[in-house]
Amino acid sequence: MSLWMFRTVVKRFQNKWRSYRHRFVPWVVLNLSKNEKTLRHVTEPSKDKLLPDEEVSRRLLKLFRVLLRSHHGELRAAHHTHFLTQGTSGEDKCGGDPACGLDAMLQSLGFCIDRKPSTLPSAGTGVFVTKGLVPKGATVAMYPGTVYQAYEPILLQSIRNPFVFRCIDGVLIDGNDKGISKMVFRSCSGRDRMGPFMMSDTSWLTESPQNPLAVGQYVNNCSNNRPANVCYQEYDVPDKFPIELRQYLPNVNYSLDTQRPLRCVVLVALRDIRAGEELFSNYYTIC
Template sequence: MEEVQGFSVVRAASHVGGTGVVVQAKAQARVQRGQVVALYPGLLYLPFQPIFLQSVGNSFVFRCIDGVHVDGNDRRISRAAFRSCVGRDRVGHLTLADTSWLTPHPVNPLNVGQYVNNRTAGRPSNVAYQEVTVRPGEVALEDRHLLPNLWYSPPADVPVADLPFRLVALVATRDVAPGEELFSDYFTVVH
């Protein structure tokens, strides 16, 4: 990622406690306003699908504007459900989602967006959420293993390779310097 974009992002100790996401970059490189800096990984639930058990004690559930929920928890029942759905939704030998975000070292370094903390007094937001619906054919099936989202329960009458799916990208709202932690406003989504 650093070779292509000039920067990468990693999970690290947060300035507000717990885990956060920090920008790493080569000398003089910085994240430019408008660049995608992370993706919010997880299992996708339609508004009418039950998510109660997964949501108990889970601060990683993101609610999209249209009511779709993204469960970005990499532990407990959420982790098991995601791994199960990835195993279920294969197209031949191809997997349709990245499971490495469930580990400390994701293959796609963008897949750490669930660890971006909310802004605080003195630490304003520098990224915003951008919801994107990815239509069939917009991402080659061979590349889907790099993306961190998959439907919990797809319609039975539609092949999984033909389903659109949701990505939630975190986009820089200003230039971000190396070493800076990413902060969002949990209630702001860019259209």
């Protein structure tokens, strides 16, 4: 093969690769050809938002305020009984009681989601609606993890890591709750605290996240007979987001000197989803 031909082939591959909005490496590469029918096409990146950012903010704030109130209640109760041992690490403010976050979710959003074995054979864990009804257009989950700008190195953390999510602008979110990814998230989160306030939530790395939405990294890909019922949407946290509620955000910037607002990704319901149903997203979006 001549050098010219080689370059043309590489260029063609690069263009196709870049046009994929979301990819979980290496699973997407292996399965892309099998699943062409499930590709989602959008005409322009800006047309890909189902919910305006203000609406995403409003819904997150509603949940986070209920979480804050219930945590204050828990802390007061713990003070009374002299069993306050959690300190202010920001992790496990529910005292390990997942019901605390789930109650807040049911109260503020009208549904609960949780992780369970997937209904798909050999797909590992999935995410299910366990109570209530998720109405079409609801913010049903968040994709937690460390946020890498397109120019930042992620090589070590990305090796054999199926949880690296690629946003439309090349920003990557590492949602792996194990190994080096977990260490990186914890260290960045500890670094960014402002006085008494945590700027992010590390409890998504445990079995019982205090923000119950932060399990979106476990949502499995749709297939020809299991169509997507949720889709991803980027959400940049606005400057005015209250400082005392940032402790529930499951994302943190890898670099301290990132000049952009914190990138989060939410999953939005494409239709009403009932209790018992598994969530399926679309790993491939072409624009």
